[in-house]
Amino acid sequence: MLAFAAGKKTDAVAEAGARARQQRLTKPAGALGGLEAIAIRLAGLQGRVCPRLERCHISVFAADHGIAAAGVSAYPQAVTAQMILNFASGGAAISVLARHSSARFEVVNLGTVEPLPAHPVVVARVLGPGTADISRQPAMTEDQLGAALDTGAGRVDQARGANADLFIAGEMGIGNTTSATALAAALLDRAPETLLGPGTGVEGRG
Template identity: 70%
Template sequence: MTDVGIPHNWLEQPIQRPSAQVEAKARAHQLQLTKPAGALGELEQLAIRLAGLQGRVDPRIEHCHISLFAADHGIAAAGVSAYPQAVTGQMVANFAAGGAAVSVLARLAGAHFDVVNLGTLQRPAPDPRVLDRWLGPGTADFTQQAAMTAEQRDAALLAGAERLAEAKAAGCDLFVAGEMGIGNTSAATALGAALLGLDPQLLAGPGTGVGTAVLAQKVTLIRQALQRHTADMPDLASGPEALQEHRVLELLRCLGGFEIVAMVGAYLHAGQRAVPVLVDGFISTLAALVAVRLKPDLAAWLIYGHRSAEPGHGLLLEALQARPLLSLDMRLGEGSGAALAVQIVRSACALHSDMATFAGAGVAGPGA
């Protein structure tokens, strides 16, 4: 790994602010393009926002970076998924070999793609195509004990931050985090329910395609976990900021997954290093919610790629006041929806930067 210069107290570093001045210039530029004002709808606002994030009036996506974080979950042993836990490790190899959906979409997007193993049930043989950041054979069953130790949580946060820092050092101008882990919709549902104060039944979905009976069992287990880990935890909405941050980090330790925690770390460091993020589906959005609860200023750096078919995703997006770019009933995860949306972001940038102005094209503007 290259030296990416992450300080020991990196979590305490502030989130950078987008350039309001550049955004204003980009908005003025939009009004000069050969089209009626607002005719390109949200594409116009996306380009203006990216200009402020990138600090240049002509935003562009030349170096998109997609990192796939993988790990197993102890709760999977309770049968909350349609697939066995071995699939996580098998899919890690499939990602690296280029055979997964996000692998295909990353190639189409011309994006750099890497795979990070944070803790599959079985530690695989070394593979030069996979970054080994193994923290153990997955998390513990959070219905029985905390999912991970504080040391594992902090190491996973740092692993995510390192991937972002290395991407930034390579010129990344748009970052996507993907995830893989059998059982991780259960972890995401538990965290979302705890953060939003909702019954997990409102957030729980089929995930890998489980039936009604398994879904009901999944909800029951998540309720047990919430009772175990949050019954004595003070209300997240009360208390000083430092105490709220401690509670969120404790929820992440008790209910999270290594790959979810790594995405939180990557998102936080993206805001610290001024890298726009394109967020994927339910689990990635849950990680975004955690990160924004830790650092509210991070919200400015997060663009949402799509609305998943998972029932809970809409509630998470609503809590974040987020409006996703696409809605295609996808629920695969992996970063696939965000990878698909990269082309939308590129199109918005190209329209903003490459269209002629009224003056340049010799076209009469409005009111001429």
């Protein structure tokens, strides 16, 4: 989640004002839990005591992960393409939330094993039929990685250019838990087993 600030730094005055405002609202102090902290942080990022979320942009980045071939998922890779179409047709929870909040919503397809038909909600940025199996070789080439990062930056720039108040990024793809854990393990220098448990519907060796 990325809030577009009025300036480059957090506005401490707006943040303090938002914190004071929370204390004046008709509710017990801290009753909204983490939501209060988010509202205060958002106020500081936007430079407004009362932050606004009138123009939200949601991008779900989707692709297949080659590691799925190693049996780490209970579902076949064809489900990724099916889920993208479900998102695009408004059948997923994020689609409903986007619709009710009047957010601009898109799915960015970076590459699936199953080909996808054109759809007005799906932005095609295909880098290949998913990534390679990281248990056997690098998941992506350096060029693919650069193109993927550029795609993400491009969607943020587009949202900023449309004067969005908030940019929300999500991702989906069969095998994504394993890929995310591999990245986290490498970046945090942690053993994979300390970062995750069984995935959805996965049992035994998977």
